Amino acid sequence: MTAYALLDLVPVVEGGTVAGALANAADLARHAEACGFTRYWVAEHHGMAGIASAATAVVIGHVAAATRTIRVGAGGIMLPNHAPLTVAEQFGTLDALFPGRIDLGLGRAPGSDQRVARAMRRTLERDANAFPRDVMELQSYFADANGSGGQTGIVATPGAGADPEMWILGSSLFGAQLAAALGLPFAFASHFAPDALDQAMAIYRRDFRPSAKRARPYAMAGFNVFAAETDAEAELLASSQQQAFVALRTGTPRKLPPPVAGYRESLGAQGAAILDHVLSCSAIGGPVKVARDIAAFVARTQVDEVMITSAIYDHAARKRSIAIAADAMREVAAAA
Structure with a gap:
């Protein structure tokens, strides 16, 4: 049975505040818990006006305190920004506060541009083996149980x-290999x-070495879902994230904007094609279309878990989208 999880970038909407985004995060996690999601993750990003999860461990504590059973964690902590000892202390604290509920996904990107990365106070001149060494450190x-x-x-x-x-996170083959x-x-x-998804999954499964933590490979993949009662309404909701993505890729990151009808078409054929490619692992539509697209993604990837994500301007519409996604995942599991 394919499990389902939720990735929340804790979006700050235009006209909104960081405090409002954090309150929405706790509410969304409670909602995801009620909908049967396995886990709720936030991700480390810096210097972005539209993302309120920079202090990732703090946000995890906030959300874990607002929920009861769902696993809460980082998807991920960008390890080059931190000394491994600092991360051990932060997540050791979280594990003590919420035992059996904390996840620690680790990535090797800075989660920012080079200017902000330098301000994080970790050197950028690091060799290719630094990330694996930091992970093992x-x-x-954590393994030092006897102190x-x-x-x-x-x-x-x-x-x-x-x-x-x-967990190890990745958007290339390196993470799969590690x-x-x-x-x-x-x-x-x-x-x-999305480009290296299939190859990364094949490498991970082929080369997996059993460890004390995991006897068999366990893989998860991210998938955007913008769901509503109708396909047209879902297309409108998706335009907020599409605008935010274009702004980020053109070097002008912004808070999450309100939806705009016809936005994708306004980009022209080339711009729309680029957006469609980058966000190709997505389901946009009503309940029937979303269930069909999630089923196709699971059949293609054979992942153990799908991590649903989406940034939707209206909080109530986002909660409805997540509920539709949960219903779709249950349909996929029942049909398996």
């Missing part, structure tokens, strides 16, 4: 003996970087 802090200091001689407090579920080598679950960012 982080693992060693001996392990391979570093340092005891993470909190952190030693903590057990957040660690997740396979370490025997960790793997999440692919196909919701915005």
Whole structure:
């Protein structure tokens, strides 16, 4: 049975505030929990007016406190921005507060442009092996259950003996290879970087080495869902994220704008084709179309879990979209 999860970038809408976005995040997580979602993730981004999840561990604590059973975590923490010890302490704290509910997805991108990355105070001049080394150092802090200091001689407090579920994230083949080598679950960012999806999944499954954490490969992939009562209404809702994506790619990131009728068509044939390609792992439509498109994605990828994501301007419409997506995933599971 394919599980379903939710990725929330905690969007700040035009005319809205960070406080409002964070309140919506907690409400959305409660809603996802009621709809049967497996987990709720937020992602680390910096210097973006439309995303309120920069202090990712803090947001996770906020959301976990507002929910009861759903797993809550990072999809992900951008490890080049942080010392592994700092991440161990943060997620050791979260694991102590919410045992058995915390996920720690790790990515190697900065989650920002180069200027903002430098302001994060970590050097940008790092060799290709830095990310795998940092991941293994982080693992060693959590594995140090007896407080001996392990391979570093340092005891993470909190952190030693903590057990957040660690994931490797990726939008290329590198993450798939690392997740396979370490025997960790793997999440692919196909919701915005679809090109290497099939190859990455094949490599991950082929090269997976069983570990103490995972005996078999476990894969998840991102998928945009904009669902409404009709296909036309869903197309309108999707235009907010389409506008935000174009703004980001043209170097003018903005808060999430209201939907605009006919936006995709206004881009012209070339612009619309680029947008359609980048967001090709998407379902936009009413309940029937969304269920059909999710089923096709699951059949194509054979993933263990689908991570639904979407930025919708109106919070009530976003909650309705998530409920329709949950119904669709149940249909997919029942038909399997």
